[in-house]
Amino acid sequence: MPDQPSTASPALRIKVLPPRQGIAWLAQALALIRAQPARLLFLAVLLQLILGLSRIPLLGLFVILAVPALSAGVLQAFWLAAAGKRFAATVLFAPLLAGAKTGRLMAMGAILFMVTIVSVSLMLSGSQDLLPQELLVRIEQGDAAALGELDPELVMRFAYAIAVGVGLSGTLSYLAIPLVWFRDEKLFVSLISGCKAMMLNWRPFAILALGLVVLLIPVAFFIAILFQLVDAPGALSVLVVGLVVLIALAFQLVVFSTQFCSFRDIYEIEAAQPATGDSDSEGSDGQLLA
Numbered sequence: 211m212p213d214q215p216s217t218a219s220p221a222l223r224i225k226v227l228p229p230r231q232g233i234a235w236l237a238q239a240l241a242l243i244r245a246q247p248a249r250l251l252f253l254a255v256l257l258q259l260i261l262g263l264s265r266i267p268l269l270g271l272f273v274i275l276a277v278p279a280l281s282a283g284v285l286q287a288f289w290l291a292a293a294g295k296r297f298a299a300t301v302l303f304a305p306l307l308a309g310a311k312t313g314r315l316m317a318m319g320a321i322l323f324m325v326t327i328v329s330v331s332l333m334l335s336g337s338q339d340l341l342p343q344e345l346l347v348r349i350e351q352g353d354a355a356a357l358g359e360l361d362p363e364l365v366m367r368f369a370y371a372i373a374v375g376v377g378l379s380g381t382l383s384y385l386a387i388p389l390v391w392f393r394d395e396k397l398f399v400s401l402i403s404g405c406k407a408m409m410l411n412w413r414p415f416a417i418l419a420l421g422l423v424v425l426l427i428p429v430a431f432f433i434a435i436l437f438q439l440v441d442a443p444g445a446l447s448v449l450v451v452g453l454v455v456l457i458a459l460a461f462q463l464v465v466f467s468t469q470f471c472s473f474r475d476i477y478e479i480e481a482a483q484p485a486t487g488d489s490d491s492e493g494s495d496g497q498l499l500a
Contacts (some may be wrong), residue, residue: 217324222226222395224407225476232417236425239467243460245291253287256461275319277304278383279319281466282315282391289392302350305391312399315392322383326375333371368411381408407476418468429461 243250257280263268283302290297305315328445385404395403408415435456473479 220499222389222393222399222403223478224403224410226410227312227414227475229413229417230417231411231475232357233419233421235414235468235471236421236464237469239464241472242291243463244466245294249297250287250291250463251456253284253299253302254463256302257284258455258459260288260302274323276306278322278390279312279315279388279417281383282387283465285470285473287389288467292470292474294328308391311390311394314400317388317397318390318401319421320384322379322440325382326379329375329378330371333367333374350457359446381405384408385476386468387476388470392473393477393481411476415472418472422465422468425464426461429457433457463480 223323260280261273261277264273282305286304287297287301290301306312308315382405385407386397388401389400389404391396393400409469435455436457
């Protein structure tokens with residue numbers, strides 16, 4: 211099997227799947243992670259270390275724009291895992307050295323960045339009166355105590371704005387990133403087709419979202435318990451923080467894996483099916499749309 215799916219077919223066809231496929235995606239995603247858990251977790255840690263560079267001026271802007279390309283690198287790792295192949299950590303950087311594809315993914319990063327900024331700005335419009343100038347200056351100077359003095363209403367509005375911004379950019383890029391990387395589609399074709407595919411398959415995606423929420427509840431509960439031990443002395447505190455980070459990264463991998471599985475099924479790219487009992491039973495129920 212090649213290292214990427216074939217892009218020979220010019221037709222970009224969207225398969226409409228039944229609602230229960232959302233659960234199948236989650237099962238397939240977990241199976242993929244179990245195939246190479248250590249390598250995938252190391253890739254997730256490496257990705258977070260790179261994203262941490264976003265705080266550095268200039269370099270940070272490049273990292274932000276490169277998020278779709280780095281995400282494509284993670285999806286490439288899942289493609290190789292689905293094909294039964296091992297991968298090196300360098301797979302994360304492959305989309306940054308892919309010529310025209312790299313340009314499209316970086317342009318997508320710019321679009322997503324602007325969408326997030328505009329949506330957050332619109333959501334927070336009129337909130338300036340809730341943030342006194344002197345408090346803003348203290349926050350800019352790194353005064354952690356000033357954060358505790360923020361108006362709770364402003365904090366909630368900021369949280370909602372961030373959630374909306376991330377939700378919009380995530381929806382735009384969820385299927386567009388693999389379309390650019392695996393299918394070599396043009397940028398705007400990928401954005402439009404990806405959104406169309408998500409709308410046509412809103413039922414399985416709704417079931418998938420529900421499944422992720424159900425999975426997140428015990429994860430969040432366990433993390434909350436661990437946070438009670440953060441103030442423990444010495445090495446135990448460091449161990450607890452490390453465990454919390456690993457659990458969060460594992461959940462992030464589940465999201466990436468479901469992204470790959472849903473793209474693979476909706477656009478019917480050639481890939482080895484992971485060993486789950488759900489994938490074979492779904493094929494006859496789907497409909498194909500051009």
